[in-house]
Amino acid sequence: MTPLLEVNDLKMHFPVREGLFLRASKFNRAVDGVNLHVAPGETLGLVGESGCGKSTLGRCITRLYQPTSGEIKFRDQDISRMRNRDLLPLRRDIQMIFQDPLESLNARHTVGEILEEPLIIHKMGNRQERQKRVAELLNQVGLPARSVTRYPFEFSGGQRQRIGIARAIALKPSLIVCDEPVSALDVSIQSQILNLLVELQQELNLAYLFIAHDLAVVKHISDRIAIMYLGRIVESGPGEALYRNPQHPYTQSLISAIPVPDPHQKSQRILLKGDVPSPINPPSGCRFHTRCPRATQICKEQEPVLTAQPETGGLVTACHHAGPA
Amino acid sequence: MQDAILEVDDLVVEFDTDEGRVRALDGVGFSVKAGETVGVVGESGCGKSVTAQSIMRLLPQPMGQIVGGAIRFHGQDLASLSLEEMRRIRGARIGMVFQEPMTALNPVHTIGRQLTEVILLHKKVSKQEALQKAVAILDRVGIPSPDIRMGEYPHQLSGGMRQRVVIAMALVCEPDLLIADEPTTALDVTIQAQILELIQELQQDMGMAVMLITHDLGVIAETCQNVVVMYAGRVAERGTVYDIFDKPSHPYTQGLLASIPRLDTTPKSRLTIIPGMVPGLRDLPPGCRFENRCPFSDEACCVQTPVEEAVSGQHTVACLHWKALSPAQPGGVI
Numbered sequence: 001m002t003p004l005l006e007v008n009d010l011k012m013h014f015p016v017r018e019g020l021f022l023r024a025s026k027f028n029r030a031v032d033g034v035n036l037h038v039a040p041g042e043t044l045g046l047v048g049e050s051g052c053g054k055s056t057l058g059r060c061i062t063r064l065y066q067p068t069s070g071e072i073k074f075r076d077q078d079i080s081r082m083r084n085r086d087l088l089p090l091r092r093d094i095q096m097i098f099q100d101p102l103e104s105l106n107a108r109h110t111v112g113e114i115l116e117e118p119l120i121i122h123k124m125g126n127r128q129e130r131q132k133r134v135a136e137l138l139n140q141v142g143l144p145a146r147s148v149t150r151y152p153f154e155f156s157g158g159q160r161q162r163i164g165i166a167r168a169i170a171l172k173p174s175l176i177v178c179d180e181p182v183s184a185l186d187v188s189i190q191s192q193i194l195n196l197l198v199e200l201q202q203e204l205n206l207a208y209l210f211i212a213h214d215l216a217v218v219k220h221i222s223d224r225i226a227i228m229y230l231g232r233i234v235e236s237g238p239g240e241a242l243y244r245n246p247q248h249p250y251t252q253s254l255i256s257a258i259p260v261p262d263p264h265q266k267s268q269r270i271l272l273k274g275d276v277p278s279p280i281n282p283p284s285g286c287r288f289h290t291r292c293p294r295a296t297q298i299c300k301e302q303e304p305v306l307t308a309q310p311e312t313g314g315l316v317t318a319c320h321h322a323g324p325a
Numbered sequence: 326m327q328d329a330i331l332e333v334d335d336l337v338v339e340f341d342t343d344e345g346r347v348r349a350l351d352g353v354g355f356s357v358k359a360g361e362t363v364g365v366v367g368e369s370g371c372g373k374s375v376t377a378q379s380i381m382r383l384l385p386q387p388m389g390q391i392v393g394g395a396i397r398f399h400g401q402d403l404a405s406l407s408l409e410e411m412r413r414i415r416g417a418r419i420g421m422v423f424q425e426p427m428t429a430l431n432p433v434h435t436i437g438r439q440l441t442e443v444i445l446l447h448k449k450v451s452k453q454e455a456l457q458k459a460v461a462i463l464d465r466v467g468i469p470s471p472d473i474r475m476g477e478y479p480h481q482l483s484g485g486m487r488q489r490v491v492i493a494m495a496l497v498c499e500p501d502l503l504i505a506d507e508p509t510t511a512l513d514v515t516i517q518a519q520i521l522e523l524i525q526e527l528q529q530d531m532g533m534a535v536m537l538i539t540h541d542l543g544v545i546a547e548t549c550q551n552v553v554v555m556y557a558g559r560v561a562e563r564g565t566v567y568d569i570f571d572k573p574s575h576p577y578t579q580g581l582l583a584s585i586p587r588l589d590t591t592p593k594s595r596l597t598i599i600p601g602m603v604p605g606l607r608d609l610p611p612g613c614r615f616e617n618r619c620p621f622s623d624e625a626c627c628v629q630t631p632v633e634e635a636v637s638g639q640h641t642v643a644c645l646h647w648k649a650l651s652p653a654q655p656g657g658v659i
Contacts, residue, residue, distance in 0.1 A: 043593075049513035050484075156602050186368035186603070187540060191584035191596035198593045213513060216543075220586035221593065243588055257518035259543030261585060263566040266547065271522060272515045274469075275483045 010070035032231035045222030101160035112148035158189035241313030337393035364549035420495030437475030564640030
């Protein structure tokens with residue numbers, strides 16, 4: 001299947017301005033050479049720790065940021081350098097859901113206004129048709145019709161996330177970038193939202209780029225998963241294969257670090273030393289070598305590239321010493 | 326059986342708000358024994374943090390008041406102590422770790438000054454000894470080059486390192502009880518694993534009791550021996566970690582366990598949900614507080630407040646119909 005979205009060697013370097021004249025002498029290499037693709041109707045999960053660049057990557061794809069270099073091909077069209085005016089029709093097709101719906105919803109607008117706004121911007125239908133569509137959207141995300149006249153603060157966290165989702169699907173997009181959509185929610189609410197996202201995907205044939213730090217949540221919702229570390233993808237593949245048989249030591253330690261909700265199963269944790277290094281001055285060679293239990297001389301000198309791992313069910317791994325734990 | 330270090334008995338806490346008095350805790354009771362870890366689990370607004378604040382006597386003043394029950398620490402009722410007496414216990418015999426290490430540390434003082442302050446306040450030692458003690462505890466919690474870190478400010482440290490400093494501050498006087506309120510929620514999983522491991526190690530070294538407050542059932546299963554499940558200001562169920570995970574008897578516990586996505590479930594399968602949301606403290610249902618979300622509720626649940634009943638051993642549950650419900654298997658359908 002031709003991918004809906006294809007990202008090639010994407011880089012996003014933010015200048016770090018310091019000193020008297022605020023010269024940009026250093027760069028924060030938040031995203032530093034990422035390749036990925038998403039097929040129509042598919043979910044690609046993107047996992048990594050804070051500061052690994054996963055949110056920046058999501059914001060480049062929705063073109064909230066102008067990437068430094070690389071290609072973002074959406075339906076075979078490179079959108080990475082497009083001007084805002086040309087982007088407008090594309091924005092209908094690529095939408096975003098944010099972590100904190102209270103911050104991403106305009107507090108001074110009613111839910112009706114919030115949901116109608118994208119329809120107005122994209123000149124869809126007359127007033128009556130738009131109102132009908134808003135009612136339809138509320139119903140689709142499981143909110144009562146009377147919500148139209150209410151303000152975001154009148155809703156609970158889970159309901160606000162439903163409003164955010166309704167806004168994202170208002171224009172019938174084909175790709176939604178979900179940036180930590182359930183991390184701020186309570187456990188019992190989280191499952192409600194995950195179910196809703198899965199339902200909508202099947203109903204509307206949506207593709208998701210699902211960004212989260214919780215591997216159990218990502219595994220639940222994704223077809224394929226990519227693991228990110230310091231601006232790069234270190235391993236990716238089908239969710240089941242990645243979880244059952246990870247080949248990258250970082251993926252292995254990430255999976256082993258997740259507390260399992262079963263007291264009979266005390267996991268053998270592979271504890272990593274230290275913290276994630278700064279993306280302003282990433283380690284030479286393999287970026288993970290400073291924390292890696294398998295690091296040798298070559299890891300310090302040569303940057304590993306993503307290579308297909310035979311007999312793993314389709315994993316690609318960037319590691320000089322890839323192999324089972 | 327060993328004696329309990331901490332006994333919370335029928336605790337009732339009320340808050341004065343603009344819209345009147347609300348009852349945040351309503352008859353909460355549990356105990357913590359020496360050397361054991363008790364997990365307190367529940368969703369936001371269930372009263373788990375208020376419980377910790379009540380024990381430490383750190384309820385927001387003057388709004389929060391303990392209006393009933395007792396908090397016995399080594400048999401002494403903390404609720405009746407004067408502020409001065411409480412100050413001597415806090416930090417010295419009960420240590421506390423909060424969720425957000427940046428707000429728990431003073432940004433304008435060095436790590437060293439904040440650590441030695443705690444020591445000098447509670448122990449009769451010279452400044453020199455206090456400095457040595459501070460360096461030693463930083464080293465113990467796994468901070469590299471502790472003598473250099475002593476002169477640094479909180480903002481110079483990463484999130485994981487800051488949480489280590491907060492743990493060092495809580496433990497430097499070797500308390501009998503550590504209260505950790507969501508100690509790893511703001512941290513990444515690999516750092517969370519380091520911090521949980523550290524707390525467990527230190528607990529074994531020092532033989533202290535730990536009360537761990539979290540919303541993460543995975544953290545509970547990995548670190549706790551006993552569990553208290555709270556819902557809307559009351560204890561729904563408590564027991565050993567095996568009681569709670571193998572034979573959950575309260576519909577809320579069953580729902581919680583069934584609703585979490587696990588690494589080994591089928592992707593995109595429908596997760597069991599608990600419909601609706603936690604009721605606000607101002608409009609609590611009169612009978613059982615879980616009644617409006619419970620799949621098994623009936624008329625009795627609307628009027629009658631369930632009391633804690635023994636299931637077996639230390640396992641208790643507060644539900645009118647627990648006997649009729651077969652314990653659901655985690656991941657099963659309730």
